[in-house]
Amino acid sequence: MRKPQIDYEAVFRALPGMVALLTPDLVYADANEDFQRLSGRTREQLVGHYIFDVFPENPNDPAAAGMRDVKASMMRAVATGERDTMALQRYDIEDPQRPGHWHEHYWSPVNAPVLGPDGKVALIAHRVEEVTELIRARGGTGSSDRQARVLEAELYTRAHELQEVNDRLRQAHAREREVALTLQAALLPAPRPLGEHRVAVRYRPAIDALNVCGDWYDLVDLPTDGDRFALAVGDVVGHGLAAACVMGQLRSALSAAARVADGPAQALDALGLYARFVEGAESTTAVKTFVDWDSHTITYSSAGHPPPALVHPDGTVVFLDRATDPPLGARPEHLPRPQESVTFTEGGTLVLYTDGLIERRDEDIDTGLARLTDSLTRHRRADPETLADALLTDLLPTTGSTDDTALVVLRL
Incomplete structure (x- = not known):
């Protein structure tokens, strides 16, 4: 059967219901025919214009909060890369034929991110359903205007109450984020040199208040x-x-185990046994490396973690992925973990990181590893501090990551 040729621009224009596309700066990029018709604005009045220049807040309503709520929802969609469904909104519209005259409207909006080829939010799909007539009709056939107004006011009040609850929840999450990050910073070791060897460490929290902490690094x-x-x-x-509390316990336990273990596999073995008695430690991933300058070897073992990257002086990148086992507590029985060793040349670089640096929910992990390889090759001659900053700049989304990231860069 011949595959039909679809004109997606024509499909967009014919979509039933009001749909508009906006840039992350909240400028209209396009609007379908229903959006133009029901909003009373032409395509020329929309495209290329800032949303709140086209639809300003009603200056006659001191309690109006539609502009604030809509902007906050769109910014959440841009920041998180996830759809944001809003509570019922009252947002009055100025009559395009009679400037200064405003008509009361109620809307049910949804803002969904549209990702570009680079995985970043390129557009916001803004779908709105006008429910003004539905709200008025809820007064029932034959009901007085006063009854309808009372119902409208009640629904409007309930919508604002829901918005206030959402605001309080976000404030509570922000407070938890602040406390968790403070604890995280206290539990992570301070940056320091390892003898004469240069090392840089970084921790970048997620933008989502609920997705911070849990990642760690350690130097022993x-x-x-x-x-x-x-x-x-x-x-x-x-x-x-x-997660910050569990992280602190596991980091300390692995740090202590490394000081008495014969190698990284034995250290992870001890950590796995300990993790069985720590609530919330199940499925934790970790990678441990022992660096021996006398023999120029790196011995490593991984518990389900993304592989460390060894960058040779010529720019070749090798991922240390030959000693990977399941995460902590993933197996019912305890089995010894594998470990491998590789040699290194002075002038190379060893990079350890957590998945926030490379993983994106909409792409294969190999894409993230390829992006990391490219950045490491281009910046291979940079000192560890500069390289750490370059990796975060190259690999993390400009709008912030939805997962936190830990990073260690060691010059060999």
Whole structure:
């Protein structure tokens, strides 16, 4: 059967219901025919214009909050990359034929992000359903205008009450975020050199108040006569204060285990046994590396974590992925974890990171690893501090990530 040729522009214009496309700066990019007809605005009056220049707030209504609510919803869609459904909104519209005359309207809006090829929000699909007549009709056949007005006012009040509840929830989440980040910062080790070796560490929280904390890094001087130390990163499944507490326990336990273990696999074995008794530690991922300067070797073991990247001086990037086992607590029985060793050349770089740096919900992980490889190759000659900043700039969305990110960069 021949595949039909679809004119998506024609489909958009013919969509039933009011639908408009806006840029992340809230400028109209397009509007379908129903949107133009029902809003009383032509395409020329919409496209290229800021939304609140076309539809300003009713200056005669001191309680009007539609502009604030609509803008906040659209900004959430841009920041999170997720659809935002709004409570019923009253948003009056100025009569285009009679400036200064406003008509009362009620709307049910939904704002959905449209992602571009780079995975970033390129447009906002703004769909609105006008429910003004429905609200008025709820007064019943033969009801007086006064009864209809009372019902309208009640629905309007309930909508604002719901919005106020949402605002309070967001404020509570913001407070939890602040407390969780403070605890996270206190539990993570302060940046410091490892002997004469240069190392940079970074932690970037998620933009979502509920998706912060849980990622960690650790730097350990190993108690030997040689020049040896251990690096680790990990990621607790949960978020918020609970995740920060679990993270602190697991990081401390792995740090202690590394000082007495023969290698990274044995350290992760001990951590796995300990995690069985820590609520919320299930399915945590972690990777541990031992760096031996005397033998120029990196020994590593991974518990379900994205592989560390070894950057050779010529720009070749090798992912250390030959000793990967399931996350902590993922198996009912305890089995020894694998470990592998690779040699390194002085002048190379070792990079450990959590999945927030490379993973995006709308793309395969190989795409993120390829993006990381490209950035590492281009910036391979940079010092660790500069390279760490370059990786965050190149790989994290400009609007912020929906997952937190931990990063360790060591010059070998």
